[in-house]
Amino acid sequence: MSDNPKEAAGRAKTPMSPVPANVLMRIGAVLAHGAAKYGRHNWRTAGINLSTYYDAALRHLASWWEGEDNDPESGESHLAHAMATLVVALDAIEQGMAKDDRPPASKVHPVTKEKRAVKAEAFFADLVSAEIDRLAGCPRPVVPAHIRFPTPTEQS
Numbered sequence: 001m002s003d004n005p006k007e008a009a010g011r012a013k014t015p016m017s018p019v020p021a022n023v024l025m026r027i028g029a030v031l032a033h034g035a036a037k038y039g040r041h042n043w044r045t046a047g048i049n050l051s052t053y054y055d056a057a058l059r060h061l062a063s064w065w066e067g068e069d070n071d072p073e074s075g076e077s078h079l080a081h082a083m084a085t086l087v088v089a090l091d092a093i094e095q096g097m098a099k100d101d102r103p104p105a106s107k108v109h110p111v112t113k114e115k116r117a118v119k120a121e122a123f124f125a126d127l128v129s130a131e132i133d134r135l136a137g138c139p140r141p142v143v144p145a146h147i148r149f150p151t152p153t154e155q156s
Contacts, residue, residue: 023080026076026079027084027087029074029076029080030074030077031084031087034084043091043092043095043098044092046097047097047098048088048089048092049101050089050092050099050101051102053085053088053089056081056085057085057086057089060081060082060085063078064077064078064079
């Protein structure tokens with residue numbers, strides 16, 4: 001710790017040093033590409049629909065997730081594109097230039113829905129696996145009594 005009063009004043013402000021500079025540079029490159037295409041800070045004057053940026057962020061994340069590291073048009077990382085779209089969305093919200101066109105809020109918390117979906121997915125995966133095994137001539141696994149697969153003669 002320093003006795004310098006500037007140090008105390010600096011500690012009271014939002015820290016910027018935790019943000020990796022190389023990531024800021026990547027986001028800046030994507031925003032520069034967008035500025036050349038749509039105009040610099042266009043969202044601050046024209047406004048945005050939040051759904052447009054939500055969709056774009058998810059498309060970039062999906063492209064990255066499926067193995068395409070860089071956007072073919074800009075050559076920049078899909079992850080940087082996703083972050084840049086979220087930067088624009090947050091800035092537009094804070095500037096009062098975002099139209100909130102989200103659907104009505106869910107009455108069920110998304111994590112609760114996710115747990116239900118995972119349970120349902122596992123249940124159906126077990127059913128499909130059992131049917132594949134049966135069709136392949138493998139021994140039929142034990143299936144709960146209330147679940148019944150038709151025999152080949154019943155299917156015709």
